[in-house]
Amino acid sequence: MQVGLAASAGGWTSTMTYTNTTLTASRVTAPVPVNYLNKVTGQAIPSMGPSTITANVGDTVGLSLVAPTTSSPDSNSYTFLAPAAPAGYNANSSTNTVISATNPASSTNTAATKVQAVAQGATNPNVVNVTYTPSQQTVAFNWTLASGSTLATLPASKSYGAAGTGVPTDSSVVTDNPFASTTLLKNYASDLTSAVPAGYNITDITNGTTSYTGATTAATLAAFASSQPDSQCDSSKQQLYGHAHSCSTNGNLQLWLYQHGTAHAGCTQQYDNDRRDDRSECRTITTNWLEHAFQYSDSGE
Numbered sequence: 001m002q003v004g005l006a007a008s009a010g011g012w013t014s015t016m017t018y019t020n021t022t023l024t025a026s027r028v029t030a031p032v033p034v035n036y037l038n039k040v041t042g043q044a045i046p047s048m049g050p051s052t053i054t055a056n057v058g059d060t061v062g063l064s065l066v067a068p069t070t071s072s073p074d075s076n077s078y079t080f081l082a083p084a085a086p087a088g089y090n091a092n093s094s095t096n097t098v099i100s101a102t103n104p105a106s107s108t109n110t111a112a113t114k115v116q117a118v119a120q121g122a123t124n125p126n127v128v129n130v131t132y133t134p135s136q137q138t139v140a141f142n143w144t145l146a147s148g149s150t151l152a153t154l155p156a157s158k159s160y161g162a163a164g165t166g167v168p169t170d171s172s173v174v175t176d177n178p179f180a181s182t183t184l185l186k187n188y189a190s191d192l193t194s195a196v197p198a199g200y201n202i203t204d205i206t207n208g209t210t211s212y213t214g215a216t217t218a219a220t221l222a223a224f225a226s227s228q229p230d231s232q233c234d235s236s237k238q239q240l241y242g243h244a245h246s247c248s249t250n251g252n253l254q255l256w257l258y259q260h261g262t263a264h265a266g267c268t269q270q271y272d273n274d275r276r277d278d279r280s281e282c283r284t285i286t287t288n289w290l291e292h293a294f295q296y297s298d299s300g301e
């Protein structure tokens with residue numbers, strides 16, 4: 001930067017004095033939001049909040065899976081490494097993880113953006129999205145006959161998700177995808193309803209901590225659906241996929257069949273028409289997976 005000083009006395013004699021002062025200047029900056037998205041749903045990943053990079057207007061800022069080197073440089077002013085894939089998502093690779101700017105720096109540099117100034121109230125044009133591929137999951141509804149029940153034959157188990165023995169393939173059953181958005185699992189309520197034996201109805205759905213109850217099968221399933229279950233490993237919600245401590249293991253759901261008016265082995269209570277007490281002492285947990293127990297009673301209660 002050069003600073004010049006010019007003066008004129010307009011043809012008259014004059015004494016002029018210049019005193020040196022300090023002159024500072026800085027470049028204008030703008031935010032570059034970075035979003036982390038689910039490749040199947042297109043939605044933000046709940047476990048990864050967005051990031052913000054503050055950059056100089058005019059700079060080219062991008063993200064990459066591999067850091068540039070002196071032997072393999074890129075044309076960006078700054079390049080940031082994309083975070084590792086979160087739990088429940090496939091590890092970063094050129095096929096699993098896609099980086100794209102809403103306004104690419106060029107047709108050949110789509111993972112970077114040339115930073116523009118953002119006017120107050122205007123849409124930020126400097127967004128970069130990192131899209132991760134969610135892991136395929138399988139959810140299985142398994143029926144268990146409670147001690148003392150007189151039901152002769154258990155309903156067939158219901159499974160949805162990855163291809164396998166007796167499991168209809170549903171590629172939409174992935175981490176963080178709500179049940180309602182899947183191809184087949186979205187029908188779980190009607191599938192379970194049609195599988196309920198004659199003379200029985202679902203009165204209680206519980207994971208051992210929270211219970212969802214209703215006077216009819218439809219009411220109970222509606223109460224459960226209001227918790228908006230999906231396939232992420234988050235024990236604070238009613239999630240049904242994944243090991244209690246790891247998204248890498250698929251989970252099974254135990255569906256327990258209870259018949260009204262019977263005392264089950266190991267129980268301390270006798271259940272009748274007016275009482276729906278804690279059945280934790282009446283159930284044997286056969287797995288440490290996140291489970292939901294489906295309680296049954298005679299229809300008409």
